[in-house]
Amino acid sequence: MSSTVSLPRWRAYFVWSVAGLAAMTLAAGFWRLWVISAFPIGCLFGFFLQKGDLCGASAFSEVLLFKDGRKLYGVWVVIVVSMLGFAAMDRLGWIQLNPKPMMWLSYTVGGVLFGVGMVLAGGCISGCLYKAGTGNLNSMAALVGIPLGVGLVEYGPLNGIHVWMQKFVVKTAQGGPLTLSSLTGLSFGSIALFLGVVTLTLAWFFAVRRRRGARDAGQPGSWGAKVLARPWKPWQAGVAVGLLGCVAYVSSAATGRNYPLGVTHGVLYAQVLLTDKNVKHVWRKAPAAPSPAPSAALPVAASKPATPPAPAPSASGPKTIVWWLVALVVGMVPGAWVAGRLSGQARLLPKPPEQIVIAFFGGIVTGVGAGFATGCVIGNIMSGWALQSVGMILFGITTLLASWATTYFYLIGGTISGLVGGAK
Numbered sequence: 001m002s003s004t005v006s007l008p009r010w011r012a013y014f015v016w017s018v019a020g021l022a023a024m025t026l027a028a029g030f031w032r033l034w035v036i037s038a039f040p041i042g043c044l045f046g047f048f049l050q051k052g053d054l055c056g057a058s059a060f061s062e063v064l065l066f067k068d069g070r071k072l073y074g075v076w077v078v079i080v081v082s083m084l085g086f087a088a089m090d091r092l093g094w095i096q097l098n099p100k101p102m103m104w105l106s107y108t109v110g111g112v113l114f115g116v117g118m119v120l121a122g123g124c125i126s127g128c129l130y131k132a133g134t135g136n137l138n139s140m141a142a143l144v145g146i147p148l149g150v151g152l153v154e155y156g157p158l159n160g161i162h163v164w165m166q167k168f169v170v171k172t173a174q175g176g177p178l179t180l181s182s183l184t185g186l187s188f189g190s191i192a193l194f195l196g197v198v199t200l201t202l203a204w205f206f207a208v209r210r211r212r213g214a215r216d217a218g219q220p221g222s223w224g225a226k227v228l229a230r231p232w233k234p235w236q237a238g239v240a241v242g243l244l245g246c247v248a249y250v251s252s253a254a255t256g257r258n259y260p261l262g263v264t265h266g267v268l269y270a271q272v273l274l275t276d277k278n279v280k281h282v283w284r285k286a287p288a289a290p291s292p293a294p295s296a297a298l299p300v301a302a303s304k305p306a307t308p309p310a311p312a313p314s315a316s317g318p319k320t321i322v323w324w325l326v327a328l329v330v331g332m333v334p335g336a337w338v339a340g341r342l343s344g345q346a347r348l349l350p351k352p353p354e355q356i357v358i359a360f361f362g363g364i365v366t367g368v369g370a371g372f373a374t375g376c377v378i379g380n381i382m383s384g385w386a387l388q389s390v391g392m393i394l395f396g397i398t399t400l401l402a403s404w405a406t407t408y409f410y411l412i413g414g415t416i417s418g419l420v421g422g423a424k
Contacts, residue, residue: 038325042327042332046133046331046332046334051237052074052236053071054237055127056123059072070234073238074235077234082382083195095258099389102171110371111369111402112402114366114376118403119407119411120365130339133333134339134345138359145360145362151272181388188388245386266326278318283324377399380392
């Protein structure tokens with residue numbers, strides 16, 4: 001029988017965890033090995049996700065299963081908080097915004113497979129990571145299948161299809177990625193501020209409605225016990241993850257990976273490290289090549305240099321290992337375990353064998369979808385929407401619809417006739 005950790009024990013967990021994360025962060029700054037900072041960021045990421053139970057698969061499915069959109073709202077809060085932070089950091093020159101291109105075929109096919117797979121797996125990739133950290137056997141099985149699925153796309157027989165689909169790209173007239181800013185003509189910061197105001201207005205409106213209904217009397221206990229030893233509301237976890245995403249962007253960019261949070265390839269790289277020796281390690285920013293002196297006849301360009309596109313994945317040659325991503329996903333598991341221990345939710349529970357098998361194959365489908373789409377809920381929806389990428393919005397909508405369809409037929413047991421009849 002499990003219960004929450006007693007007051008002295010959660011204080012010990014908290015103190016030792018914070019001390020360890022602080023030491024790693026200081027070491028990263030002292031030696032300028034910013035890749036080290038990815039591990040404490042991962043620990044906090046897993047901690048926040050577990051406290052709010054903020055899994056993309058649950059957020060989508062629970063809208064149909066329980067008529068509950070709180071987790072979906074939590075995901076939206078992550079997006080808006082991250083977007084506001086990105087706008088501020090871009091204005092200060094701390095980061096260079098790097099939205100993904102509009103590869104519509106990759107995101108549509110990948111979104112369908114990802115939406116179906118994560119329902120079968122019982123979680124998105126980040127959800128499986130933090131749930132595995134608290135002892136969920138289905139999530140552990142899915143985590144075995146997910147890198148296999150991504151590997152089929154990156155290095156295996158599906159690589160040719162993956163490269164072919166990436167040719168279907170929609171660009172702006174200037175050849176850049178399609179974003180909300182390029183479509184509307186508004187600045188990135190203006191759109192972020194507008195969405196922030198709308199989100200705050202809606203939050204205030206629904207908070208007033210709840211207060212007019214049942215008033216929450218609150219629960220006794222110290223501030224630390226309330227924050228650390230009890231579950232968080234999804235929007236609270238959303239604020240924490242959104243702020244962490246801003247920190248992660250700076251840390252990731254300092255190592256040469258100019259993108260915020262993402263977990264898909266971190267899971268793949270962790271599996272490759274265990275199974276392959278033909279690898280190329282990337283853990284810091286490559287030194288800048290010396291630029292030639294500007295010619296007197298040609299003016300120096302005033303605009304910021306564009307981020308070079310990532311090379312297309314190849315099924316041959318050494319496999320690149322980005323250690324920032326590996327450290328991030330590795331850190332998520334102990335972070336989730338600490339959160340689960342504090343709230344009494346970290347325990348290994350038996351699961352029916354058929355569920356474990358379905359979760360494993362669901363993980364493979366999830367991995368294939370994430371491989372085609374070059375990301376998952378974290379990299380493509382939370383981070384991708386925060387960067388206002390139209391391609392990521394397409395992926396998110398496709399994933400949501402595929403998840404709802406799978407939830408209806410697989411989890412609810414619905415039928416086509418019932419769906420048509422209910423629509424009349």
